[in-house]
Amino acid sequence: MNFEPKLISVFSERLLQWYSRHKRDLPWRNNRDPYAIWVSEIMLQQTQVRIVIPYYHRFLKRFPDLATLAQASLDDVLKLWEGLGYYARARNLHGAARAIVQDRDGLLPDTYRGLLDIPGIGPYTAAAVASIAYDEACAVVDGNVVRVLARLLGINLPYSEKGAKAIYGNAADELLPQERAGDYNQALMELGALICTPVAPQCRRCPAQAVCKAHLTLPDPAVLPPKVKKKERPHHDIVVGVVWRAGRFLVHRRPARGLLGGLWEFPGGERRPGETAQTCAKRKIEEKFKIAVRVQEQLAVIQHGYTHFKITLYAFQCTFLSEQARPPEHVVVRWVTAAEAERLAFARSNQKILETLANPDV
DNA sequence: AATTCGGGGGA
DNA sequence: TCCCCAGAATT
The missing domain is CATH 1.10.340.30 (Hypothetical protein; domain 2)
Known part of the structure; x- marks a missing residue:
């Protein structure tokens, strides 16, 4: 110019x-x-x-x-x-x-x-x-x-x-x-x-x-400058469990790179079409962490938006039942107390679950 | 060149 | 709801 x-x-x-x-x-x-x-x-x-x-x-x-x-x-x-x-x-x-x-x-x-x-x-x-x-x-x-x-x-x-x-x-x-x-x-x-x-x-x-x-x-x-229209963001249902074992619950660290890389979160995953939230929680947790759990009452339902998609997060209380002899590979797991969890970095959506644990209101 | 990466606050 | 924010890295 x-x-x-x-x-x-x-x-x-x-x-x-x-x-x-x-x-x-x-x-x-x-x-x-x-x-x-x-x-x-x-x-x-x-x-x-x-x-x-x-x-x-x-x-x-x-x-x-x-x-x-x-x-x-x-x-x-x-x-x-x-x-x-x-x-x-x-x-x-x-x-x-x-x-x-x-x-x-x-x-x-x-x-x-x-x-x-x-x-x-x-x-x-x-x-x-x-x-x-x-x-x-x-x-x-x-x-x-x-x-x-x-x-x-x-x-x-x-x-x-x-x-x-x-x-x-x-x-x-x-x-x-x-x-x-x-x-x-x-x-x-x-x-x-x-x-x-x-x-x-x-x-x-x-x-x-x-x-x-x-x-x-x-x-x-x-x-000016002209607006560009954004693509609409897909929605996913995510189910996680707070798995209790002797006063501690299970958290794991996400892979070092990618979405929320290095942050800690509760175990879980995306619900399949037609699958109930409880079944999904049990399946995801048992597959990945090689443990058996019982899914109990619902703790929280959280809406959360990311840059390219939106989620509804369903959190359930769970109890630990048993573990397989062979521990999971490539998964960083920690059983923590609420106080210990406060020192770990969590994704915002999971912080809301931690808050619910701290203040079991209503 | 497109897509992926978070979360919040204001309109 | 949608928009956009003292953008960069990856694909």
Whole structure:
């Protein structure tokens, strides 16, 4: 794209001035420690600021520097991440910290290119850390930036469209001032978060009002960027059991990768069509864990949504009857008390079961 | 190029 | 309900 130089300078100057007056006081803006900024940017991936804030405080209190994080166990890191979602972020952050201590003398790369080599750091996060922590002049492109650029420049393309990444990326590069890139990047995202919002943007308060193509030419600037329709999410019935044996119940750890990787959960599985929930619980638990159980009363029914599907979770009380001589393979099992379970990281849906166990209300 | 990865809050 | 959030890795 070819922008008039005037648009570029007017936009960045007004944006930075607006930012200096209206920016939120966010915890990661209080220092320029590359490690702290890295942690914040990983947490902020696809996650709103207000959700991240308490997690960020707890994380930096518990793991104040890269070496401390590297020494921690993955279980401890996952426990702190519990409920935040996208757990590969925590696994990558922890693994990267260990690799950096081992191979790089504990120092995070200090360039955009170098940062891209770190697991969990992609184009956005590399540009964010490089510009904010190291003053490198590289442009971030996140959901906020795409929305602001689409409206400012009248780009009528969903970011997911073929070739759209390059168009938005080039636009962001051309608008980026060479000075104060970190402040500029944060200002652009702040504008998207506070003014140029997905619905009902506050154009009246926008510092770019006078140069914004959408505001100047469209009845409703919010039509940009164009929405893409989402596929509907399939639904599954999942049945799990709380299997009691001498005051403890059975939990197992999910495989290290994939959905909810590394988190703990109650045993169970998907109900087949025509199968009762009780039969399903018995079948799933006995097959996988090589034990015999009796399924008892229903404990909870939980609705839960994931990115690509929805589940209804039926939880049943169960009692342990007997076990086979040969233990199950490739399954990490632990019999825990309620107090011990509190120290393990559970998926959100399973946390609701734990809460029911703790407060057997009604 | 598409799909997979969580969970929550606001409209 | 639906949408989308300071995206990255995998297929």
